[in-house]
Amino acid sequence: MVKKRQEGPKGGQAVPEIREVAFAALAGRLAGVEVLTLAELRERADACLLATPHRPGFHHLLLLDVGRLVHSVDFREHVLAPGDLLWSRPGQVQHFGDLAGAEGRLVLFESGFLDPATAAAARVEDWYGPAVRRPQGAAARGVAAAMRQLHEEFGALGGLPLEIHVEVLRHLLAVLVLRAAHPDGQAGDDDGACRASETYLRFRDAVERDFTRSRRVADYARTLGYAPRTLSRATEAGAGVGAKEFIDRRVLLEAKRLLAHGDQSAARIADRLGFADATNFSKFFQRRAGTTPIAFRAAVRSGAGAAA
Structure with missing residues (x-):
């Protein structure tokens, strides 16, 4: 994958953007899914790509068996121990830490x-789901x-039609x-939990749709028909x-993505996110991220990343 480059605003030196990575099946393999070990990933993948922020257009489901692994998802760093399961979703910005000494299995799909029924039940499109499960x-x-069986079947191409x-x-x-999606075995059958979940999901979807237009809880409450306290x-x-x-947090994440990409x-970013001007946006970003927008962009592009 070639690193994208773009002219600076004044025609200066081009600045690398975070790379978009599309799913690409190996020759002779199935489209849509791949299962491999971390050892195989180290052998085959571009080490520079893995270690710098990139944005895959597919899911990563990683189960760590041995060692320790640091993995960043949407600018938040996660430290994985054996038995931990990491799930990053399409469009999230991520990068790996040092893979040496870490062993496990990785599913790309x-x-x-x-x-569709499984996708809905597992909420595979829930971008707000936790990245790490234990x-x-x-x-x-x-x-x-389940991971072991999937890996064995993936390697058994030719055993079945x-x-x-x-x-x-x-x-x-x-x-x-x-x-x-349900690592604790709980289905959430309690009636109150179900009602809370429905309210939360409606609010979450409304925020995803309208966060560039409003950051006021009262506006969402009025649109959805709830009291602000209920939300x-x-x-x-x-x-x-x-x-x-x-x-x-959703506004901050989008700001980070726009700055990084x-x-x-x-x-311009302030306008896209619904701020009155760049000053208000910069104050919001510095208060929430602990750094200025320009400093954040420089840190991400230097490979240092930034924790959310």
């Missing part, structure tokens, strides 16, 4: 490879067994993502933060 006990054994092999992989991947309680239950914090000025 496109969203459309799963059947299943314990029977749940951990179930995840490990191709269309049957694909369906087996699809079903095994479904087992894995469903277990990954905050539901968001606390669903995401662990209040409604206002949730909105601000291109050379738009602070004024």
